[in-house]
Amino acid sequence: MGFTTVLILTFLLFIGYTLVNGSTPKHYIIYMGDHSHPNTESVIRANHEILASVTGSLSDAKATALHHYSKSFRGFSAMITSDQANKLAEYDSVVSVFESKMSKLHTTHSWDFLRLGIVYNSNHIAMDSTSNVIVGVIDSGVWPESESFSDYGIGSVPEKFKGECVTGDNFTLANCNNKIIGARFYSKGFEAESGPLEDVVGKVFFRSARDSDGHGTHTASTIAGSIVVNASLFGIAKGTARGGAPSARLSIYKACWFGFCSDADVLSAMDDAIHDGVDILSLSLGPNPPQPNYFEDAVSVGAFHAFQKGILVSASAGNSVFPRTACNVAPWILTVAASTLDREFSSNIYLGNSKVLKGFSLNPIKMEHSHGLIHGSSAAASGVSATNASFCKNNTLDPTLINGKIVICTIENFTDKRQEKSIIVKQGGGVGMILIDHNAKEVGFQFVIPSTLIGQDAVEELEAYINTDKNPIAKIYPTITVVGTKPAPEAAAFSSMGPNIITPDIIKPDITGPGLNILAAWSPVATEATVEQRSVDYNIISGTSMSCPHISAVAAIIKSYHPTWSPAAIMSAIMTTATVIDNTNHLIGRDPNGTQTTPFDYGSGHINPLASLNPGLVYDFDSQDALDFLCSNGASPSQLKNITGELTQCQKSPTPSYNFNYPSIGVSNLNGSLSVYRTVTYYGQEPAVYVASVENPSGVSVKVTPVGLKFSKTGQRLTFRIDLIPFKNSNGNFVFGALTWKNGRQNVRSPIGVNVVSI
Ligand SMILES: *[C@@H]1O[C@H](CO)[C@@H](O)[C@H](O)[C@H]1NC(C)=O
Ligand SMILES: *[C@@H]1O[C@H](CO)[C@@H](O)[C@H](O)[C@H]1NC(C)=O
Ligand SMILES: *[C@@H]1O[C@H](CO)[C@@H](O)[C@H](O)[C@H]1NC(C)=O
Ligand SMILES: *[C@@H]1O[C@H](CO)[C@@H](O)[C@H](O)[C@H]1NC(C)=O
Numbered sequence: 001m002g003f004t005t006v007l008i009l010t011f012l013l014f015i016g017y018t019l020v021n022g023s024t025p026k027h028y029i030i031y032m033g034d035h036s037h038p039n040t041e042s043v044i045r046a047n048h049e050i051l052a053s054v055t056g057s058l059s060d061a062k063a064t065a066l067h068h069y070s071k072s073f074r075g076f077s078a079m080i081t082s083d084q085a086n087k088l089a090e091y092d093s094v095v096s097v098f099e100s101k102m103s104k105l106h107t108t109h110s111w112d113f114l115r116l117g118i119v120y121n122s123n124h125i126a127m128d129s130t131s132n133v134i135v136g137v138i139d140s141g142v143w144p145e146s147e148s149f150s151d152y153g154i155g156s157v158p159e160k161f162k163g164e165c166v167t168g169d170n171f172t173l174a175n176c177n178n179k180i181i182g183a184r185f186y187s188k189g190f191e192a193e194s195g196p197l198e199d200v201v202g203k204v205f206f207r208s209a210r211d212s213d214g215h216g217t218h219t220a221s222t223i224a225g226s227i228v229v230n231a232s233l234f235g236i237a238k239g240t241a242r243g244g245a246p247s248a249r250l251s252i253y254k255a256c257w258f259g260f261c262s263d264a265d266v267l268s269a270m271d272d273a274i275h276d277g278v279d280i281l282s283l284s285l286g287p288n289p290p291q292p293n294y295f296e297d298a299v300s301v302g303a304f305h306a307f308q309k310g311i312l313v314s315a316s317a318g319n320s321v322f323p324r325t326a327c328n329v330a331p332w333i334l335t336v337a338a339s340t341l342d343r344e345f346s347s348n349i350y351l352g353n354s355k356v357l358k359g360f361s362l363n364p365i366k367m368e369h370s371h372g373l374i375h376g377s378s379a380a381a382s383g384v385s386a387t388n389a390s391f392c393k394n395n396t397l398d399p400t401l402i403n404g405k406i407v408i409c410t411i412e413n414f415t416d417k418r419q420e421k422s423i424i425v426k427q428g429g430g431v432g433m434i435l436i437d438h439n440a441k442e443v444g445f446q447f448v449i450p451s452t453l454i455g456q457d458a459v460e461e462l463e464a465y466i467n468t469d470k471n472p473i474a475k476i477y478p479t480i481t482v483v484g485t486k487p488a489p490e491a492a493a494f495s496s497m498g499p500n501i502i503t504p505d506i507i508k509p510d511i512t513g514p515g516l517n518i519l520a521a522w523s524p525v526a527t528e529a530t531v532e533q534r535s536v537d538y539n540i541i542s543g544t545s546m547s548c549p550h551i552s553a554v555a556a557i558i559k560s561y562h563p564t565w566s567p568a569a570i571m572s573a574i575m576t577t578a579t580v581i582d583n584t585n586h587l588i589g590r591d592p593n594g595t596q597t598t599p600f601d602y603g604s605g606h607i608n609p610l611a612s613l614n615p616g617l618v619y620d621f622d623s624q625d626a627l628d629f630l631c632s633n634g635a636s637p638s639q640l641k642n643i644t645g646e647l648t649q650c651q652k653s654p655t656p657s658y659n660f661n662y663p664s665i666g667v668s669n670l671n672g673s674l675s676v677y678r679t680v681t682y683y684g685q686e687p688a689v690y691v692a693s694v695e696n697p698s699g700v701s702v703k704v705t706p707v708g709l710k711f712s713k714t715g716q717r718l719t720f721r722i723d724l725i726p727f728k729n730s731n732g733n734f735v736f737g738a739l740t741w742k743n744g745r746q747n748v749r750s751p752i753g754v755n756v757v758s759i
């Protein structure tokens with residue numbers, strides 16, 4: 001089992017390119033932990049020497065080595081056989097040897113919805129207050145000419161920054177400025193694992209940090225884009241585009257190509273970013289589930305080093321829809337789920353009987369007249385079943401029947417390519433498409449002909465009309481943007497869910513933020529996903545890839561406000577101030593049907609930027625605590641070494657897993673009554689008293705001692721006990737409650753999740 005494949009976490013956008021699997025030799029990462037070499041040259045020399053001992057000669061070693069990790073930790077990657085890899089693994093200086101695989105990459109009303117304006121308008125915070133914070137973005141690069149990356153009014157590069165502006169195809173030193181302060185790119189891993197970039201047919205790319213996919217431009221501008229008035233996608237979602245931290249600096253690390261990111265490249269980017277002096281690292285990428293354990297996962301290892309150096313890593317949880325699929329779940333990573341905004345993109349259907357049906361899509365095209373309606377299933381090509389034709393797959397529709405018509409198609413599978421169906425209908429002469437998509441109708445897709453997505457109630461009315469009219473006709477209206485919709489937020493239908501399959505005592509994901517239909521900057525050469533393949537400067541896409549940068553931006557604001565806070569303190573501030581209530585004052589539901597949610601949908605809840613700046617109490621922990629946590633989960637010294645890079649022993653009796661000072665409370669195996677401990681640090685100015693308020697999980701009674709915490713000065717730490725007294729077995733499921741410390745102004749809330757195995 002090696003490092004897993006990492007993918008861009010945008011929902012259903014980057015699935016056009018198929019990976020080719022290389023044959024032997026394979027690409028391995030040789031991880032060697034901390035080092036005491038004086039410089040990079042010395043590391044590279046030593047790497048070549050050790051590699052030469054298995055390849056036979058120094059020249060072979062130089063030919064097979066790809067990356068050298070020399071800054072934040074030591075190691076290298078190389079194309080070698082499994083025998084050679086096994087030999088290397090035997091060296092004392094080698095910590096672990098992993099096969100590098102691929103991950104996938106997983107937008108401006110969203111900031112209004114988060115009431116960010118209030119954050120900046122409140123007395124304390126100036127708009128340029130984040131100019132000292134550097135956010136590293138590991139993604140598909142950046143389109144530097146985008147207005148969102150203008151550095152107008154932003155001061156010179158902070159002195160602490162040690163990064164570089166690496167030049168390459170269509171990327172010069174002039175493409176960096178006081179906004180994009182660093183740019184690097186990594187392709188060796190990708191090319192070693194799936195062939196030269198040039199061999200990818202029909203795709204534009206730049207051998208530089210310049211973004212041809214759009215994804216990296218989108219995430220970077222969501223975090224720290226400058227203020228751009230009148231941004232929209234074909235007039236849809238028109239408004240002022242801005243990042244959450246519009247004066248923060250961006251350091252760009254391009255490690256993803258055509259939606260895929262090689263582990264070895266991502267690790268190299270993390271090595272550089274830690275050394276370059278970033279404050280926050282944002283990763284909208286991850287492996288397909290299941291996530292491998294922390295000891296064999298490049299992002300977990302890289303993020304641990306970042307955490308140790310005081311850098312918060314915020315990463316997306318994935319778009320895998322189902323329970324047990326959340327990725328990037330290590331406790332030293334802030335794991336981000338996706339949720340909806342109070343905004344809809346309606347593209348409604350006007351029927352021949354004057355009824356209007358509600359549909360959703362990103363459709364700028366005006367349909368002048370009504371057209372005949374036909375079901376895909378009634379237009380099957382000869383030899384094709386009606387069912388198969390209903391999905392509007394290629395070569396299933398009879399062109400003579402759909403010519404000039406609006407075709408009604410159905411989703412077969414959640415992962416169907418929606419846009420492709422519109423291409424097929426268009427190729428057959430169809431002029432419009434109505435797509436029945438119960439589970440993802442609110443996700444804004446773009447189509448090549450006027451098209452719209454409908455759900456259950458619209459389907460019933462549509463059928464009733466078609467069944468009663470001899471010549472049913474309809475017209476699809478262009479999109480109108482509707483804001484202030486209710487309920488919002490809701491957990492997005494695609495967002496990956498917990499529980500955490502590796503360390504189930506840690507509730508994951510941790511937090512949710514806007515990830516549905518987000519407008520942000522785009523690469524004008526990335527035309528594949530847009531209406532009629534048109535070039536756009538701003539685009540609307542969805543995914544945990546989009547929610548992650550929202551959280552990274554808030555982390556950047558907290559970091560600028562509390563420069564000395566640890567990554568764990570920033571996580572705590574974000575988590576304990578989150579809300580689980582929507583804009584109708586009910587518990588947040590889950591799209592598409594508003595079904596009941598648990599913390600496995602959104603962790604501690606929906607981000608509340610304003611409250612997160614002054615959380616009152618903080619649950620802090622450091623990297624040693626994280627190691628103790630791993631020890632109590634049974635980690636061996638050699639496993640720990642795989643993470644830290646150095647020989648690391650567990651204490652004789654490590655703190656039990658459930659006492660790890662995490663800002664949420666999880667017990668995956670509650671066998672009878674249990675006392676759990678937490679310690680909070682007070683960050684208010686005046687003396688204060690916080691009182692515990694408890695929501696009991698079903699079948700468990702929770703008692704907190706002491707019930708009040710009295711603080712006299714800032715920085716004071718107090719420990720309290722939470723007694724969990726189960727009286728009903730939960731039959732293999734988690735049951736949920738919460739503990740909230742209240743002082744009349746602040747609510748410091750931690751979800752409680754327990755699995756009662758025995759009372
Ligand atoms: C990239 O640079 C080449 C060579 O200078 C130029 O022909 C091409 O138009 C540039 N492409 C873009 C998208 O700017
Ligand atoms: C805003 O953009 C639209 C195109 O989307 C353009 O027609 C309009 O003139 C712009 N308005 C301003 C104030 O720039
Ligand atoms: C329907 O599609 C399935 C899967 O693509 C295929 O196996 C089957 O043969 C098709 N049946 C007909 C009648 O087209
Ligand atoms: C459908 O198949 C035809 C060949 O049968 C091909 O030319 C066309 O590009 C395909 N369309 C799509 C959208 O894949």
Ligand SMILES: *[C@@H]1O[C@H](CO)[C@@H](O)[C@H](O)[C@H]1NC(C)=O
Pocket residue numbers: 412413414415
């Ligand atoms: C639906 O998607 C899943 C995951 O991509 C795939 O395994 C399955 O085969 C698909 N089902 C159909 C009917 O295409």
Ligand SMILES: *[C@@H]1O[C@H](CO)[C@@H](O)[C@H](O)[C@H]1NC(C)=O
Pocket residue numbers: 438439456591592593595
């Ligand atoms: C939502 O409701 C529709 C219509 O009743 C149903 O087809 C769909 O499966 C439901 N989806 C989920 C995720 O519950």
Ligand SMILES: *[C@@H]1O[C@H](CO)[C@@H](O)[C@H](O)[C@H]1NC(C)=O
Pocket residue numbers: 001002095096097098099295296636638639642
């Ligand atoms: C350390 O990582 C390597 C990956 O090559 C793995 O084979 C090994 O089992 C790991 N060690 C432990 C103790 O998990």
Ligand SMILES: *[C@@H]1O[C@H](CO)[C@@H](O)[C@H](O)[C@H]1NC(C)=O
Pocket residue numbers: 671757758
């Ligand atoms: C609960 O603990 C008791 C006593 O240690 C043990 O006998 C029992 O097997 C445990 N039950 C479960 C479900 O783990």
